[in-house]
Amino acid sequence: MPNVQEHYHFLHDIPELGFQEFKTSAYIASQLAQAGIPLTQGVNNTTGIVAEIDSGVPGPVLALRADMDALGHVIDGVACARHTCGHDAHSAVVLSAAQQLMQEGAIKKGRLKLLFQPAEELGTGALAMLEGGALADVEMILGFHLRPQEECRLGQATPAVLYSACSTLEATIKGVPAHAARPHQGVNALDAAVQAVQAVNALHLAPGLSWSVKATRFLCDAGVTNSVPDEARVVWDLRSQENAPMATLKQKVTQAIQHSVAALGAHAEVVVLKEMPAADIHEDATALIRAAIVDVLGEEGLLSARTTPGSEDFFFYPVQLPQLKAGFWGLGCDLLPGLHHPDMRFDRRALEQGVHIFKAAVVRMLG
Ligand SMILES: [Zn+2]
Ligand SMILES: [Zn+2]
Incomplete structure (x- = not known):
């Protein structure tokens, strides 16, 4: 099974715009299938994927969400897609966490759902997943985003990003x-x-x-x-x-x-x-992520909540489904010069940390 770095490199090299994540989605689907994780492709006739690891024992239903799309840039006069918001990293991290959790038989109760959503940058991908009924039975959903260096350094993470x-x-x-x-x-x-x-x-x-x-x-x-x-x-x-x-x-x-x-x-x-919509974050979800961050990065890696003027379509999930407890955390990776910059780059050692933080959160709830 490829590791998170290999997933990242593969996805990074095939950037696709919102609702056109055909190769990206096909790769993720094949990797989930290879790990023996049942999945549904083409959610609501999009490139979206929902996969599920069922422990077979009654318990809570937790979802991890990753976005898949790249941005459209004009570079040296040529229009092209490029992963400058780190959604390739998000998909690689959630995919790797799911494969490892499955392989290790780490889910002992309840179910873990995995959402790979299209078109975050267009602001309509989460809505498409909601319309497709992807979250009907989910109690808690966790998402994350790479953070710019000014907010969060490598080795640090914030349990709550308060988007506008x-x-x-x-x-x-x-x-x-x-x-x-x-x-x-x-x-x-x-x-x-x-x-x-x-x-x-x-x-x-x-x-x-x-x-x-x-x-x-x-x-x-x-x-x-x-x-x-x-x-x-x-x-x-x-x-x-x-x-x-x-x-x-x-x-x-x-x-x-x-x-x-x-x-x-x-x-x-x-x-x-x-x-x-603005961030709509539940205390229980933030507490779970906070504990997971401390498990992986120690107290010294735990930052307070971060407020950002940016926006995330993730928050359509809790706004449309008020019973859903949502958590959204930020991963430090020394990202420069900034998100959406054509030359955006980050320290890839953060990818393994992202995998471990998600795994720790899942094991705390479903282990
Ligand atoms: Zn973005
Ligand atoms: Zn983004």
């Missing part, structure tokens, strides 16, 4: 076209879009909350410079450390866009392009 909620809104602003010489006959969508950007910038939430909103795309081109443009499209990126303020923020942003453009006689249609 994010939402991407796009407004299509419609005006009325006119000759630029007769602007009074039209409604200038560009002017209206500028108003909308200013109105959103003037919004406030309670000062104690952690949030941000900013325009990130502004498109307006009538094709000529001597007519009043009748359409503009603006995109905003919204962030919030918790889920509750995000609902308020979205509502305020939508209202500010619609009312500000209406003041000039324009109309705006606002749609959500992409959305991910």
